[in-house]
Amino acid sequence: MKIRICLGTCCHLMGGSDLYSYFEEHCEKNGRDFELETPSCLDYCNRADYEAPIVEVDGEIYDRVTVEKFKKILEQG
Amino acid sequence: MSNFFVEVDHSQIAKHSKQVPGDVFLSKKLDRSDRIVSVLSDGLGSGIKANVLATLTTTISLNLTANSVDIKNTAETIMKTLPECKVRKISYSTFTIIDIDLQKDRVEIMEFDNPGFMLFRDEKRISLDKKKIRMDNPIGASQTLYYVEFNIELGDRLVVFTDGISQAGVGREDFSLGWSEEAIVSTVGRKIAESVNISARDLASFLVKEAYKIDGKKAKDDITTACFYFRRPRRTLLLTGPPVDRDNDYKIKQRVDRFSGKKIICGGTTSNIYSRLADEDIKVNLNSFHKDIPPDSEIQGIDLVTEGILTMSRAIEFLESGEPAVVDPDHPGYKLYDYLKNSDYIKFVVGTKINEVHQNPHIPEDLGLRKNVVKKLAGLLQDKYLKKVDIEYI
Ligand code: FES
Numbered sequence: 001m002k003i004r005i006c007l008g009t010c011c012h013l014m015g016g017s018d019l020y021s022y023f024e025e026h027c028e029k030n031g032r033d034f035e036l037e038t039p040s041c042l043d044y045c046n047r048a049d050y051e052a053p054i055v056e057v058d059g060e061i062y063d064r065v066t067v068e069k070f071k072k073i074l075e076q077g
Numbered sequence: 078m079s080n081f082f083v084e085v086d087h088s089q090i091a092k093h094s095k096q097v098p099g100d101v102f103l104s105k106k107l108d109r110s111d112r113i114v115s116v117l118s119d120g121l122g123s124g125i126k127a128n129v130l131a132t133l134t135t136t137i138s139l140n141l142t143a144n145s146v147d148i149k150n151t152a153e154t155i156m157k158t159l160p161e162c163k164v165r166k167i168s169y170s171t172f173t174i175i176d177i178d179l180q181k182d183r184v185e186i187m188e189f190d191n192p193g194f195m196l197f198r199d200e201k202r203i204s205l206d207k208k209k210i211r212m213d214n215p216i217g218a219s220q221t222l223y224y225v226e227f228n229i230e231l232g233d234r235l236v237v238f239t240d241g242i243s244q245a246g247v248g249r250e251d252f253s254l255g256w257s258e259e260a261i262v263s264t265v266g267r268k269i270a271e272s273v274n275i276s277a278r279d280l281a282s283f284l285v286k287e288a289y290k291i292d293g294k295k296a297k298d299d300i301t302t303a304c305f306y307f308r309r310p311r312r313t314l315l316l317t318g319p320p321v322d323r324d325n326d327y328k329i330k331q332r333v334d335r336f337s338g339k340k341i342i343c344g345g346t347t348s349n350i351y352s353r354l355a356d357e358d359i360k361v362n363l364n365s366f367h368k369d370i371p372p373d374s375e376i377q378g379i380d381l382v383t384e385g386i387l388t389m390s391r392a393i394e395f396l397e398s399g400e401p402a403v404v405d406p407d408h409p410g411y412k413l414y415d416y417l418k419n420s421d422y423i424k425f426v427v428g429t430k431i432n433e434v435h436q437n438p439h440i441p442e443d444l445g446l447r448k449n450v451v452k453k454l455a456g457l458l459q460d461k462y463l464k465k466v467d468i469e470y471i
Contacts, residue, residue, distance in 0.1 A: 007361070007371040008345040009384055017368055024366075038361045040345030040374065040384060 001034050001074075004056040008041030011053035015066065019053060022067050027074065081179055081229060082310035082421040083113060086278035087303035088285040092123045092241075093295040099127025100239045100301035103135040106463050107143055111179035114142045117303050119191060119239040121169040127299075134159065134170045148176050149210070152187045152222055156212045173237050175305065177229075184235070188223040192243040195262060196227070197234040200270040202262045233307045234280065236265060241300030245288035248297070256291055277304035310421035310465070312338030317385050318428030318447045319346045320471045328471045330354040332426045333379070340378070341416060344385030344447075345371075347428060352376055365407045373409040381416055383409045389450050392417060396457050422465040423458055427451050429470050 005011075005019050020038060027034055042061075044050040050063040057073055065073070091098035099122060104115035118134040120127030134155065141151040151174065160169045171190035178184075186194060188207075196203045207223040214220055242261065246252025261284075268283055269275060275283075281304040288300045314336040316329055329350050333340055342348045352359045357377045366372040370391055371384035391410025395401040396417070405411055417423060429448060451468065458464040 007384075009371065009386055012371045012384065012387065017366075017371070020366065021368070038363065038372065040348060040359070040361070040371065 002037075002056075002058050003034055003074075004037040004039055004042065006040075006042045006044075006052070006054045006056075007038045008045060010041075010045035014052035016053035018067055019055060019065060019070050022070060080309070081182060081231065081307045083177055083179065084277040084306040084308065085113065085115060085303070086276070086281055087117075087301065088278070088282035089299065089301045090241075090285055090289050090296050092297065092299050095124045095299070097125050097128045098299040098301065099123045099131055100241065100299040101128065101131035101135045102301060102303045103139050104303075105139055105143065112143075113177040113179070114139055115175045115177075115303065115305075116142075116172055117175075117191060117237050117239065117301065118170050118172045119241075119299070119301075123299060127170075130160070130170045134172050138172055138174050142174055142176055148174055148185050148187050149224065152189065152210075152224075153212055156189070156214055156220060156222075159214065161214050161216060161218070171239070175235065175237065177305070182229045183226060184229055185226040186224070189220065192238055192240055193223070193258075194235055194237040195265065197236065197265060197269060198230060199232060199273075200266040202266065229307045231307065231309065233305075234269065234277075235305040236280070236284065236302065237304075238284065238302040239299060241296065241298040242284060242288045242302060244298060245300070246291040249291075249293075252291060256288060277306040280304045280306070311419060312336070312422045312424070313341060313416060313420035314338060314424050314426065315341045315343060315417075316347055316351070316426045316428075317343040317389070317451060319344075319350060319430045320428040321430045325471055326350050327354065329426075329428070332469075332471075336424070338422075339380045339416060339420065341381045341383070341413065342376070342379055343383050343389055343413065344428075347385070348374065348376060348379075348382050351379070365409050365412075367405075367408050370408075370410055373412065381412055383413055386447060386450055388413055389454055393450070393454050393457060396454075396461065417454075417458060417464075418462065420464065423455070423467075425451055425455055425466070425468045427468060427470050 005016055007016050042054050044054045045052045053065050055062045055065045085104045087102040089098055099120040102117045106113050116135040116138040118131040120130035138155055141154055142148055145151055173191045174187045176185045205225050205227055207225045210222045210224050211219050244255040247255045264287060281302040284302045285300050289296055342351055348359055360375045362373050362375055370387045374382040376382050388409050392413040395414035401411060455466045455468055459466045
């Protein structure tokens with residue numbers, strides 16, 4: 001599973017850092033095959049139809065990702 | 078811009094059992110110009126009274142020199158106003174005035190009653206012809222001052238001290254006349270040869286500690302040394318923000334390529350642009366992850382790559398507070414602060430494309446425009462840290 005948690009200014013401020021902390025604590029060590037990237041801007045923060053924080057999972061973009069939402073995405077994936 | 082940057086610092090140990098030293102050193106960079114005026118004074122006696130006399134002398138000399146064109150006039154005025162001891166007919170304080178003009182790469186020095194300054198070019202002491210000047214003090218006693226002017230060369234070091242250095246060890250059999258001039262010259266020369274890049278602060282504190290040791294770790298007088306180190310300025314380029322016009326993106330790489338010195342990029346989009354143009358990967362440095370700001374990254378050829386506004390704002394906080402409360406060397410804001418603090422000249426290249434962060438209704442207003450953050454940062458570096466700063470908008 002390829003995960004990209006945006007840690008650009010906008011996403012970081014809007015909760016991206018919580019997503020990264022959550023990932024670090026819960027996902028990294030549970031044996032599942034995760035590939036993580038933390039780009040410094042995925043270029044969605046400036047688009048009216050998206051709202052930070054942005055996460056990309058296996059090529060699919062999710063916006064307004066809360067920790068709850070993030071959990072669900074990871075479970076489904 | 079001058080080819081030189083002058084590092085000025087001093088070190089001091091007060092006379093044994095005295096709380097307050099009677100030697101005072103003051104230095105001032107004149108408002109955004111290339112002139113630095115410094116004064117070292119030793120007040121007669123020791124303790125608080127000596128300190129008051131020396132403070133008066135340094136403050137007045139500094140202000141007079143700063144406001145006048147001629148160091149000799151300053152000296153004359155001071156000689157006329159210095160109180161003197163009626164019994165010993167000597168003035169109550171000594172002074173050495175150092176007037177550095179970096180636009181002309183020239184130094185003028187006026188000495189009164191302090192041990193003679195020393196100029197080192199590499200580890201060798203350079204002797205200069207000093208002009209003897211006679212001036213009367215208010216009770217008519219003739220006093221001798223020494224005046225000299227010379228051109229600075231890259232790597233020069235000026236060492237100025239009070240008699241706490243030259244009289245160190247007096248009373249000891251092997252130092253009956255104090256610490257001789259030759260011995261001081263060879264001690265300083267050896268130290269410079271050993272550590273060729275030694276800072277003004279370290280050299281001053283080295284000399285003071287040596288004298289203190291000679292005094293048997295009980296200073297017989299106030300021991301003070303000031304050092305001036307004329308070196309090449311440490312230059313830093315800080316790029317932040319994408320240009321308004323995409324056609325100008327190339328400027329980001331061009332500015333980096335043309336600059337000699339440290340290179341910093343603050344901003345995700347800016348680093349993406351650079352990475353694309355330079356065809357270098359960005360590697361996020363997750364060790365530097367801190368809750369308050371995004372982590373920094375690595376790009377070949379760039380010394381520091383960080384997020385933009387939040388990181389610069391943290392660096393501003395650190396610079397404002399002087400010494401950051403939490404010194405975590407991995408914190409990106411601290412790294413930025415550290416780079417900037419250790420630079421003499423900082424060139425900002427600022428892209429002024431409207432910041433999306435600013436337009437986002439969820440983001441606090443006070444993060445403001447990138448331009449304002451940069452202005453604040455640059456102002457602080459210039460005014461509080463006396464750095465030379467340039468801002469270019471692209
Ligand atoms: S900061 Fe996350 S998409 Fe721009």
